[in-house]
Amino acid sequence: MLQLKPMKISMKLIKLPLFFILLYLPLSQLCAVDFGDSSSNTLMRKAWHAYGELEDEYALAFIHRSVEKYFEKALEQQNSLSSFPSYEDAHNFWALNDVGTSLYLKGIILERQGKTREAIEAYRQVVEQLSFSQCWDQRGWFWKPAEAANAKAKALAYDMFLE
Amino acid sequence: MRKLIPSFPAILTAFCIIGCGASEQPAYTESAKQNSPPETLPNLPSELLRVWVEETAAGEYLLMVNDEPFRIRGAGVRGNLPLLAQMGANSIRTWGINDETQTLLDDAHDLGLKVTLGLWLRHERHGFDYRNPEQIQQQREIIKDAVLRFRDHPALLLWGLGNEMEAFQGYGDREDIWREVNELARMVKTLDPNHPVMPVVANINHHKVSAIQEFAPDVDILGINIYSGAGAVGDRLRQYGWNKPYVVTEFGAPGPWEVEKTIWGSPIEPSSRQMAAIYYATYTQIMEDEAMCLGCYTFLWGHKQETTPTWFGMFLPSGETTPRLDAMARAWSGKWPINRAPILREANIPVFKQTTLPGEVFNLSVSYEDPEGETLTYQWQLFHESTDRKTGGDKEPPPSELLDAIVARPKPGDSILTTPETPGAYRVFVTVRDGQGAGSTDNWPFSVQVNLP
Numbered sequence: 001m002l003q004l005k006p007m008k009i010s011m012k013l014i015k016l017p018l019f020f021i022l023l024y025l026p027l028s029q030l031c032a033v034d035f036g037d038s039s040s041n042t043l044m045r046k047a048w049h050a051y052g053e054l055e056d057e058y059a060l061a062f063i064h065r066s067v068e069k070y071f072e073k074a075l076e077q078q079n080s081l082s083s084f085p086s087y088e089d090a091h092n093f094w095a096l097n098d099v100g101t102s103l104y105l106k107g108i109i110l111e112r113q114g115k116t117r118e119a120i121e122a123y124r125q126v127v128e129q130l131s132f133s134q135c136w137d138q139r140g141w142f143w144k145p146a147e148a149a150n151a152k153a154k155a156l157a158y159d160m161f162l163e
Numbered sequence: 164m165r166k167l168i169p170s171f172p173a174i175l176t177a178f179c180i181i182g183c184g185a186s187e188q189p190a191y192t193e194s195a196k197q198n199s200p201p202e203t204l205p206n207l208p209s210e211l212l213r214v215w216v217e218e219t220a221a222g223e224y225l226l227m228v229n230d231e232p233f234r235i236r237g238a239g240v241r242g243n244l245p246l247l248a249q250m251g252a253n254s255i256r257t258w259g260i261n262d263e264t265q266t267l268l269d270d271a272h273d274l275g276l277k278v279t280l281g282l283w284l285r286h287e288r289h290g291f292d293y294r295n296p297e298q299i300q301q302q303r304e305i306i307k308d309a310v311l312r313f314r315d316h317p318a319l320l321l322w323g324l325g326n327e328m329e330a331f332q333g334y335g336d337r338e339d340i341w342r343e344v345n346e347l348a349r350m351v352k353t354l355d356p357n358h359p360v361m362p363v364v365a366n367i368n369h370h371k372v373s374a375i376q377e378f379a380p381d382v383d384i385l386g387i388n389i390y391s392g393a394g395a396v397g398d399r400l401r402q403y404g405w406n407k408p409y410v411v412t413e414f415g416a417p418g419p420w421e422v423e424k425t426i427w428g429s430p431i432e433p434s435s436r437q438m439a440a441i442y443y444a445t446y447t448q449i450m451e452d453e454a455m456c457l458g459c460y461t462f463l464w465g466h467k468q469e470t471t472p473t474w475f476g477m478f479l480p481s482g483e484t485t486p487r488l489d490a491m492a493r494a495w496s497g498k499w500p501i502n503r504a505p506i507l508r509e510a511n512i513p514v515f516k517q518t519t520l521p522g523e524v525f526n527l528s529v530s531y532e533d534p535e536g537e538t539l540t541y542q543w544q545l546f547h548e549s550t551d552r553k554t555g556g557d558k559e560p561p562p563s564e565l566l567d568a569i570v571a572r573p574k575p576g577d578s579i580l581t582t583p584e585t586p587g588a589y590r591v592f593v594t595v596r597d598g599q600g601a602g603s604t605d606n607w608p609f610s611v612q613v614n615l616p
Contacts, residue, residue, distance in 0.1 A: 150448055151444050155441055158493075
């Protein structure tokens with residue numbers, strides 16, 4: 001009668017491909033991220049959408065791409081201002097608005113993930129560096145990410161007193 | 164000590180005003196302007212506060228009290244002043260004059276608290292008509308009497324003229340209302356040049372701010388009740404072209420009208436822990452505006468039923484201090500109170516935001532930590548959702564409790580809820596007490612339907 005010998009497989013043989021598989025999965029997921037035309041507006045809209053779908057990693061990927069590509073332009077636009085641009089003029093500061101809003105969203109996501117310090121850092125970046133950013137609300141007005149970020153950073157800082 | 168006899172010039176002025184008809188403007192004197200120290204009237208009590216608004220060379224506003232700058236760190240109150248003073252506040256705000264005003268002012272003075280004394284102006288939604296000369300005259304007489312009675316009180320800081328009298332009238336920019344507010348401001352300042360006049364509005368918008376500037380130019384300070392966005396109200400005022408100082412006269416957590424709601428429309432109250440953080444953050448944000456903001460009053464040093472019995476109060480209905488009071492003490496004084504309220508760590512409430520069948524059973528669990536390590540007691544309660552909700556903070560009846568719907572389990576913080584047989588909206592509350600005068604409360608809405616889809 002044929003007897004099957006139990007196969008002895010070295011753990012080393014398993015570990016190596018497993019490592020590459022595990023590495024590949026998140027990378028492949030991110031590689032599969034569709035950045036669209038990679039315009040700042042597209043990236044911000046996609047980030048909001050992913051956030052709404054609870055797909056935090058995708059949302060953060062869009063935000064990182066936005067910051068990487070447009071932060072310098074956003075800073076340049078911020079530095080050209082001494083107060084909030086008017087309602088009519090606000091859309092001309094597209095990079096400032098989109099990156100400021102994206103970083104605010106990054107704060108919300110990190111807060112949701114319980115990464116309090118990192119969330120505060122993201123909020124403070126909006127307050128300190130992109131304070132004149134504005135975000136169009138579909139209900140018909142601009143809201144100010146730095147204003148909201150300031151409140152959230154302070155509330156989180158208080159909450160950290162409790163720990 | 165408390166000399167409340169009006170001075171001769173004041174009596175003379177009062178007679179002039181009494182003689183004015185509703186359509187006539189009261190006498191207005193240059194001395195009523197508040198941008199410089201007022202000339203002290205003769206025969207005034209030496210303790211009287213001389214208060215005015217000063218604009219610095221840099222264009223910043225200071226509230227000056229007897230030659231010293233004063234920044235308001237206060238609360239709208241319903242009693243318990245000693246604790247307020249102990250926690251580091253320096254001022255209180257009231258909404259109107261009543262039988263307890265004299266005692267309140269005296270107590271505040273004894274504790275070193277300065278008072279923004281509310282002069283209630285009636286609201287059109289309660290039947291008042293700002294186009295009715297008779298009603299207007301009647302209201303002027305009431306205001307005049309109050310000013311004459313209390314203007315020499317040594318605790319008096321500001322006159323708070325009305326509270327949200329413009330609200331629920333379109334944008335709050337009604338010309339007749341603001342013209343009357345201006346007349347009243349002129350009258351008050353004529354009767355009492357020693358204390359600035361501050362109308363108090365419900366939030367701001369461009370229309371409202373423009374109307375105040377156009378029709379009520381004689382007010383000294385703008386008082387604003389604002390919840391969401393209170394920390395940035397100064398930026399909005401500047402954007403709308405406001406060029407006088409302001410005080411945030413009410414702030415707290417976002418109101419029930421500003422938060423996320425369940426699908427059946429119950430507002431979700433922020434947790435006790437979130438509330439505390441919001442109070443602290445809002446206060447620090449407001450006070451960052453040192454150029455225009457003269458200070459702020461938190462709402463409410465007491466408790467009241469507004470959507471829930473716990474949304475706005477800094478005390479539990481049973482009298483214990485809460486985490487938001489701890490937060491304000493920290494904000495005002497930089498120190499924690501000696502005994503702090505329990506802190507929410509975790510809540511597992513599977514029924515939260517759910518629609519369930521009658522008679523379903525849920526295990527509820529919460530975990531709180533007491534900063535001083537006191538043993539905590541847990542009280543679970545089930546209430547009908549408040550249905551008799553009012554606007555503008557008007558008095559609401561408390562919702563009724565359903566007894567025996569929740570049974571506490573032996574493990575502290577655990578309980579079993581059996582959902583009611585009657586369909587409707589409900590709210591489950593837990594109140595946690597440390598036995599030393601501090602407590603926390605949190606609540607979670609749910610609903611019951613007979614036929615679930």
